[in-house]
Amino acid sequence: MKIIITGPKGVGKSTIGKRIAEILHIPFFETDEMIESLFEEKHGNKKSCRQIATDHGESFFRKLEKEAIKKAALYDWCIIATGGGAMIFPENRIQLRKESVMILLKATVDFLWQRMQVTGIPPFLQGDNAFDKYSQRVQKIYEATEHICDIIYTVTKENEDTAHEDLLQQIYFVLSQCMHGPNxxxxxxxxxxxxxxxxxxxxxxxxxxxxxxxxxxxxxxxxxxxxxxxxxxxxxxxxxxxxxxxxxxxxxxxxxxxxxxxxxxxxxxxxxxxxxxxxxxxxxxxxxxxxxxxxxxxxxxxxxxxxxxxxxxxxxxxxxxxxxxxxxxxxxxxxxxxxxxxxxxxxxxxxxxxxxxxxxxxxxxxxxxxxxxxxxxxxxxxxxxxxxxxxxxxxxxxxxxxxxxxxxxxxxxxxxxxxxxxxxxxxxxxxxxxxxxxxxxxxxxxxxxxxxxxxxxxxxxxxxxxxxxxxxxxxxxxxxxxxxxxxxxxxxxxxxxxxxxxxxxxxxxxxxxxxxxxxxxxxxxxxxxxxxxxx
Ligand SMILES: Cc1cc2nc3c(=O)[nH]c(=O)nc-3n(C[C@H](O)[C@H](O)[C@H](O)COP(=O)(O)O)c2cc1C
Missing domain, CATH: 3.60.150.10 (Chorismate synthase AroC)
Structure with a gap:
């Protein structure tokens, strides 16, 4: 059993995931970091996810992402934060859904866009109509994941510091339920x-x-x-x-x-x-x-x-x-x-x-x-x-x-x-x-x-x-x-x-x-x- 945290870029998956992992004393992984390691293993040089996507294009990046997610699906008793767009792809959803408690973190596009100004817009969204493209992508992520998640949590300015505490209670509840089969x-x-x-x-x-x-x-x-x-x-x-x-x-x-x-x-x-x-x-x-x-x-x-x-x-x-x-x-x-x-x-x-x-x-x-x-x-x-x-x-x-x-x-x-x-x-x-x-x-x-x-x-x-x-x-x-x-x-x-x-x-x-x-x-x-x- 593992905990998957997904949601659009900038929603707080890493911060919240790390806080929960600390309290539960379990390891925390990010598929983005796994992608970077995979790239280094294969090509011998270090690149960030942003660089990989800019230099080699989105489809190259997604291929590596699929590989990383396949690997992550085998992990047990840990927290895994996925990349923002990873869950748009059915293969990734199927891999990560197995033996997991899945959390979708949501936020309004305005809230996310504001954060994005600090962290940077992903390369494949840059150019004209970036905000519209981003809104559509966020919507796509929600549509692809909402129906398969155990917990859906909306992050706001008011609750961003305590979100991990609310989520912990919900995780305990889901764990207590999904770990019981009838036999x-x-x-x-x-x-x-x-x-x-x-x-x-x-x-x-x-x-x-x-x-x-x-x-x-x-x-x-x-x-x-x-x-x-x-x-x-x-x-x-x-x-x-x-x-x-x-x-x-x-x-x-x-x-x-x-x-x-x-x-x-x-x-x-x-x-x-x-x-x-x-x-x-x-x-x-x-x-x-x-x-x-x-x-x-x-x-x-x-x-x-x-x-x-x-x-x-x-x-x-x-x-x-x-x-x-x-x-x-x-x-x-x-x-x-x-x-x-x-x-x-x-x-x-x-x-x-x-x-x-x-x-x-x-x-x-x-x-x-x-x-x-x-x-x-x-x-x-x-x-x-x-x-x-x-x-x-x-x-x-x-x-x-x-x-x-x-x-x-x-x-x-x-x-x-x-x-x-x-x-x-x-x-x-x-x-x-x-x-x-x-x-x-x-x-x-x-x-x-x-x-x-x-x-x-x-x-x-x-x-x-x-x-x-x-x-x-x-x-x-x-x-x-x-x-x-x-x-x-x-x-x-x-x-x-x-x-x-x-x-x-x-x-x-x-x-x-x-x-x-x-x-x-x-x-x-x-x-x-x-x-x-x-x-
Ligand atoms: C160790 C054990 C031995 C049992 N032996 C019998 C038995 O010999 N005869 C019987 O009618 N019920 C026996 N029962 C009880 C029935 O299995 C039980 O009452 C029945 O399935 C109805 O379930 P419920 O009482 O939980 O509603 C036994 C139960 C246990 C735990």
């Missing part, structure tokens, strides 16, 4: 999951990992084993080893910096139970909405909407968890409540020692019994997962559209069966007074943590504390009313192998998603950096 997650570390419940395989492609990170199959498998089905009598009896294969991006035990692809082959898919309900919308499932959206659906085990899709998330999250552990960050999730039975004690070492992943040794059995009771009654139960991020430094996250809590909420809400999320005092804050809810500070630290470790979208350095509501498993054997694809009302009882409560199995998925957000925010912060008083 891709993350800003710097991009995770794409693929696969269906009863398809051939599932997995994830992780892009944006630094080269040289030591990684093994065991690092990933350890987390997948915590998620895999058939672990206990309170999870689905589908038997899957969920053995992961790393098929790319790893060489001699280290990441190569290229996309890391992890695959888990489905081995125990039994689609027979789904044959009889293939035309039926199961209550509580995505069947109806998938049908409405796509007009086609893989009815076997919910296809893409299945909890099995989370295999890819856990595999990717394992890498983030490993990286964060090295930075002293630990993420712990556990079943705080199941079927209304609330844990009180929090014994972190106990979580992986009981099938419901409760942190309270006094309540785990009770929770397990409640799940089995619901199952015996052909029903299911839900619960609340608590998740704590420990050791996070202050300063991670962004203030507006990419608030850390907003990104975490999005991440956990994207997991199937999650219906709510709160941070710190959460919904209880609505019933508190400011004096109760504010986290006062004294002796260099916070006295309470009602904020849940995040203020203004940025981590405070305290534990990030989240609570996540998980609905009862929708697939139940109890008879329920629903509709089929022909619009008829039918009775349905869902057979097959299901988790009678999703809470125990969702826990490693929550940890994985939280780790991916936190690690991504960490990587983003490394790129942006913190102002240290020097320029």
């Amino acid at each position: 891709t997650f993350g800003q710097v570390l991009k995770v794409t999951t693929f696969g269906e419940s009863h398809g051939k395989a599932l997995g994830a492609v992780v892009d944006g990992l630094k080269p040289g990170i030591p990684l093994s199959v065991e690092d990933i498998q350890k987390q997948l084993d915590r998620r895999k089905p058939g672990q206990s009598s309170v999870s689905t009896q589908r038997k899957e080893a969920d053995s992961v294969e790393i098929v790319s991006g790893l060489f001699e035990g280290k990441t190569t910096g290229t996309p890391l692809c992890m695959i888990v082959y489905n081995k125990d898919q039994d689609s027979r139970a789904y044959e009889s309900i293939k035309d039926i919308f199961r209550p509580g499932h995505a069947d109806f909405t998938f049908w409405q959206k796509y007009g086609i659906r893989d009815y076997r085990g919910g296809g893409r909407s299945s909890g099995r899709e989370t295999v890819g998330r856990v595999a990717a999250g394992a890498i983030a968890l490993k990286m964060l552990k090295e930075k002293g960050v630990r993420i712990v999730a556990y079943a705080e409540e199941i079927a209304g039975i609330k844990g009180e004690k929090v014994d972190i070492d106990f979580i992986e020692k009981n099938p419901v992943r409760s942190a309270d040794p006094d309540k785990a059995h009770e929770m397990e019994r409640a799940i089995k009771r619901a199952q015996a009654e052909h029903d299911s139960v839900g619960g609340i997962v608590a998740c704590v991020v420990k050791g996070l430094p202050a300063g991670l996250g962004d203030p507006v559209f990419c608030k850390l809590d907003a990104r975490l909420a999005m991440a956990v809400m994207s997991i199937g069966a999650v219906k709510g999320v709160e941070f710190g005092s959460g919904f209880a804050a609505a019933h508190m007074r400011g004096s109760e809810n504010n986290d006062q500070m004294s002796d260099g630290k916070f006295l309470t943590n009602n904020a849940g470790g995040i203020l203004g979208g940025i981590s405070t350095g305290q534990d990030v504390v989240m609570r996540i509501a998980v609905k009862p498993t929708p697939s139940i054997a109890k008879l329920q009313k629903t509709m089929n694809i022909y619009g008829n009302t039918v009775d349905v009882s869902i057979k097959g192998r299901h988790d009678p409560c999703i809470v125990p199995r969702i826990i490693p998925v929550v940890e994985a998603m939280v780790a991916l957000v936190v690690y991504d925010a960490w990587l983003l912060q490394e790129r942006i950096g913190r102002y240290d008083g020097t320029v």
Whole structure:
């Protein structure tokens, strides 16, 4: 991903681009400078763009410009300011549009013309009717670029000194949007999951990992084993080893910096139970909405909407968890409540020692019994997962559209069966007074943590504390009313192998998603950096 700044000559592309690059701590390039270097490489002598155009004509200059732009299109995570007329040519637009946030800087012709008197009129505009020729060219640039730009900003006398600040906010917004594909997650570390419940395989492609990170199959498998089905009598009896294969991006035990692809082959898919309900919308499932959206659906085990899709998330999250552990960050999730039975004690070492992943040794059995009771009654139960991020430094996250809590909420809400999320005092804050809810500070630290470790979208350095509501498993054997694809009302009882409560199995998925957000925010912060008083 890169930021392209375009617009007519004299609009301020270089000044504004350099200011943004400084704040983001990323390199700044100008295609004009690249043209000059190319000329020197080819002809052995140095000439400015103006000289090249005067001595060799516009078509010679444009040829070099195309070459420079082709080169610039390969750059990543930088700002590139293009020459004024470059975007008039479709090939240049196509090259630069790929993997970029594109900004068009506009200004009135009078404003630009005034500036031009200082910097000089381009050679191919000189002569009679220079102003008219220039007006037409500016118009041409706007017409060619307006429709393909993400951000259009008009520079005026009043805003020319603060334009970079306005643009930064807009860039953050566009980045947060365009870096999310419907199956891709993350800003710097991009995770794409693929696969269906009863398809051939599932997995994830992780892009944006630094080269040289030591990684093994065991690092990933350890987390997948915590998620895999058939672990206990309170999870689905589908038997899957969920053995992961790393098929790319790893060489001699280290990441190569290229996309890391992890695959888990489905081995125990039994689609027979789904044959009889293939035309039926199961209550509580995505069947109806998938049908409405796509007009086609893989009815076997919910296809893409299945909890099995989370295999890819856990595999990717394992890498983030490993990286964060090295930075002293630990993420712990556990079943705080199941079927209304609330844990009180929090014994972190106990979580992986009981099938419901409760942190309270006094309540785990009770929770397990409640799940089995619901199952015996052909029903299911839900619960609340608590998740704590420990050791996070202050300063991670962004203030507006990419608030850390907003990104975490999005991440956990994207997991199937999650219906709510709160941070710190959460919904209880609505019933508190400011004096109760504010986290006062004294002796260099916070006295309470009602904020849940995040203020203004940025981590405070305290534990990030989240609570996540998980609905009862929708697939139940109890008879329920629903509709089929022909619009008829039918009775349905869902057979097959299901988790009678999703809470125990969702826990490693929550940890994985939280780790991916936190690690991504960490990587983003490394790129942006913190102002240290020097320029
Ligand atoms: C780890 C995990 C396991 C799940 N297991 C089941 C299951 O066995 N049976 C079922 O009906 N739903 C299960 N689900 C939930 C469904 O996938 C989910 O509720 C459904 O696709 C509808 O999506 P929504 O609840 O997000 O609206 C599971 C979800 C997760 C994350």
